Amino acid sequence: MSFQEIDGVRIWGKPDEGAVNQAITCSKTGNAVQTLLMADHHKGYCQPIGGVVVYDGQISPSGVGYDIACGNKAVRTNIQASEIKSNIKFYMDEIVRQISFGMGRVNKYRVDHEVFDDPAWAVYKEIGNQEHDKLKKLAQKQLGTVGSGNHFVDLFEEMNTGRLWIAVHFGSRGFGHKTASGFINLASGREFLGKAPGEKMDQPPLLLNMDDEIGQMYFEAMKLAGKYAYAGRDYVVDQVLSILDVKQDFEVHNHHNYAWVEEHQGKTYNVVRKGATPSAPGQLGFIGGSMADISVIVKGKDTQENKAAYYSTVHGAGRVMSRTQAAGRMNWKTRKRSGGQITEKEMFKAVRKYGVQLRGAGTDESPFVYRKLQDVLDAHSETVEILHTLKPIGVCMAGADEFDPYKD
Numbered sequence: 001m002s003f004q005e006i007d008g009v010r011i012w013g014k015p016d017e018g019a020v021n022q023a024i025t026c027s028k029t030g031n032a033v034q035t036l037l038m039a040d041h042h043k044g045y046c047q048p049i050g051g052v053v054v055y056d057g058q059i060s061p062s063g064v065g066y067d068i069a070c071g072n073k074a075v076r077t078n079i080q081a082s083e084i085k086s087n088i089k090f091y092m093d094e095i096v097r098q099i100s101f102g103m104g105r106v107n108k109y110r111v112d113h114e115v116f117d118d119p120a121w122a123v124y125k126e127i128g129n130q131e132h133d134k135l136k137k138l139a140q141k142q143l144g145t146v147g148s149g150n151h152f153v154d155l156f157e158e159m160n161t162g163r164l165w166i167a168v169h170f171g172s173r174g175f176g177h178k179t180a181s182g183f184i185n186l187a188s189g190r191e192f193l194g195k196a197p198g199e200k201m202d203q204p205p206l207l208l209n210m211d212d213e214i215g216q217m218y219f220e221a222m223k224l225a226g227k228y229a230y231a232g233r234d235y236v237v238d239q240v241l242s243i244l245d246v247k248q249d250f251e252v253h254n255h256h257n258y259a260w261v262e263e264h265q266g267k268t269y270n271v272v273r274k275g276a277t278p279s280a281p282g283q284l285g286f287i288g289g290s291m292a293d294i295s296v297i298v299k300g301k302d303t304q305e306n307k308a309a310y311y312s313t314v315h316g317a318g319r320v321m322s323r324t325q326a327a328g329r330m331n332w333k334t335r336k337r338s339g340g341q342i343t344e345k346e347m348f349k350a351v352r353k354y355g356v357q358l359r360g361a362g363t364d365e366s367p368f369v370y371r372k373l374q375d376v377l378d379a380h381s382e383t384v385e386i387l388h389t390l391k392p393i394g395v396c397m398a399g400a401d402e403f404d405p406y407k408d
Helices: 017-027 088-098 119-127 129-142 173-187 213-244 304-308 323-327 344-354 373-379
Strands: 004-006 009-011 032-042 049-055 071-080 152-158 163-170 248-255 257-264 267-274 276-278 284-287 295-300 312-314 328-331 336-339 357-361 384-399
Touching (some): 009 017, 017 032, 032 312, 032 373, 071 213, 088 152, 088 357, 088 384, 119 129, 119 213, 129 173, 163 213, 163 384, 173 213, 213 257, 248 276, 248 284, 267 276, 276 284, 323 328
Parallel strands (some): 009 032, 357 384
Antiparallel strands (some): 071 248, 152 163, 257 267, 284 295, 328 336
């Protein structure tokens, strides 16, 4: 086995002290059966990012996090990347022009989708008509927008075959954020749409019993946010396919901030993964690196180690530098940063050297703030098999200095 245990927490890769301490707190709270840290782990709010907590009869809204159902969709197209490289500047400009990036953005066009007819919207009706109407209206406005932070739309060249791939990374947008904060409010005795005081980084996770009404309601709302995230990623990928005038012949689509009901060792548990990819034997997943590093398509292995990981693996390379460390502290009145360790010159030099057309992004998303993806994949070589290795040729993100309200 290539993991170690610290106070019962199973840890892949090099332990991060802050994340380990958070994981130990999770392991000692409520009905936690097992707590794990993937090799890309780092500190989050309550539950570390790259952290997995297996619960008996409980679910954690703070563990799933504010960006419910954040995840990736990747598709292989029917053309070679070389067929678009001569016009890649034009295509990247079109992606930025036609797709909305950034916090609070709404889609330029109203998107009708069957997700808005889902009976699960009744959960919000039970909370109140105002809450239902406000969240549904927000969800309708934002379907098909990407958001800020580390969310992206990327073009890739498969290293072995030269095929062109498209991948996107984002979740349930403002709808998911308000769902998470709303249920955390309710569980804390506040109004659903009330102002929350905010979580402290190292406080214990908030837990809901699945047998209680609020636990059942949160679970239904979380699943609806998952369907919404899938719909949004489908819509954006379809937009990019249209911009490039290509078709897809293979796809991978998965969440990595979510709670799944799964059977392990003959018992049914709730597995809360925050920044961790499900990797059951044969299950496919997309794992993204930085804007100047590889990304991969993986398949879960049927091994004892993968079983010991509760069929979980990394979701990315993992940060080694915080946003503030990298870009400096932002004065939102003057909109100027100071004290950052990474300059734009350094970032652009690294991206150009790797052969990437970049649109948007700040130094807080530069290649220097992430581990090398291969290093964390090596730590999980007994849990997942790499099927396709992808090199980015175009990266689109929200512009630098976007305020990011999402905490994961």
